[in-house]
Amino acid sequence: PVDRVYKERSERIIKAINQRQSIAEDIRAPYDLIWDDLDEYVMPRRSIYDIGTRKGRAKGAKVGEKIFDGTAGAAATDLADGIQGQTASPLITWWQPRWRDPRAKRDKMALGWLDEVYDAMSYELKNSNFYEQLNEAYNDAVTYGPATMRQPVWDEVNKRLVFMSHHPREIFYFTNSSGGQECTRNTVNT
Numbered sequence: 001p002v003d004r005v006y007k008e009r010s011e012r013i014i015k016a017i018n019q020r021q022s023i024a025e026d027i028r029a030p031y032d033l034i035w036d037d038l039d040e041y042v043m044p045r046r047s048i049y050d051i052g053t054r055k056g057r058a059k060g061a062k063v064g065e066k067i068f069d070g071t072a073g074a075a076a077t078d079l080a081d082g083i084q085g086q087t088a089s090p091l092i093t094w095w096q097p098r099w100r101d102p103r104a105k106r107d108k109m110a111l112g113w114l115d116e117v118y119d120a121m122s123y124e125l126k127n128s129n130f131y132e133q134l135n136e137a138y139n140d141a142v143t144y145g146p147a148t149m150r151q152p153v154w155d156e157v158n159k160r161l162v163f164m165s166h167h168p169r170e171i172f173y174f175t176n177s178s179g180g181q182e183c184t185r186n187t188v189n190t
Contacts, residue, residue: 024172031145035169038143042072046140046167080138090131097121128152128161137165144168 039046044064067073088094097118104110125131133149141147146168152161 020174021172024174028172032169035144040066042076043139043143044073076139076142080135080142083142084131084135084138088131088134090126124161128163130161130163133163133165140165140168146171146173 044067097114099105099110099114130152137147137149144167148166148168148171150164150166152163154160155162
């Protein structure tokens with residue numbers, strides 16, 4: 001009886017997930033056609049995804065064969081690089097942890113600990129692929145609109161954090177009841 005209850009519950013959950021995914025695909029369908037054009041004419045290196053209406057580039061197919069002028073791609077890259085350079089460059093202090101509590105702001109031990117945390121986090125960011133993946137996300141934001149990065153995972157072999165930005169075709173967005181966005185990753189086709 002426990003196995004039957006578990007199986008029925010699992011089937012209900014699977015059905016709910018599939019229904020939600022179907023709704024998300026229907027909502028996003030018009031954007032897939034626009035993104036196909038962006039893949040072909042602006043960001044051909046991103047056209048390898050086999051998600052949505054796009055069936056992906058065939059093996060050995062020429063990349064960017066429909067591009068006759070690189071102006072759009074160069075402009076998008078320049079904009080993404082400029083945004084990153086002004087907001088989250090590894091060369092500038094673009095974030096700094098601070099205490100909210102006035103007592104902690106005066107406590108030398110608390111301030112020292114916060115400095116140690118900042119140094120450790122800065123080191124881990126610089127040792128990771130964060131800035132490369134952030135640039136990929138900025139390129140997605142500039143061209144496709146949405147940009148998504150997942151939380152990092154620890155690479156035990158290389159002893160570093162690994163970040164991953166996801167192509168907009170891999171992500172489906174929903175607006176929750178308070179107007180905020182939540183997303184679900186399409187793991188079936190990736």
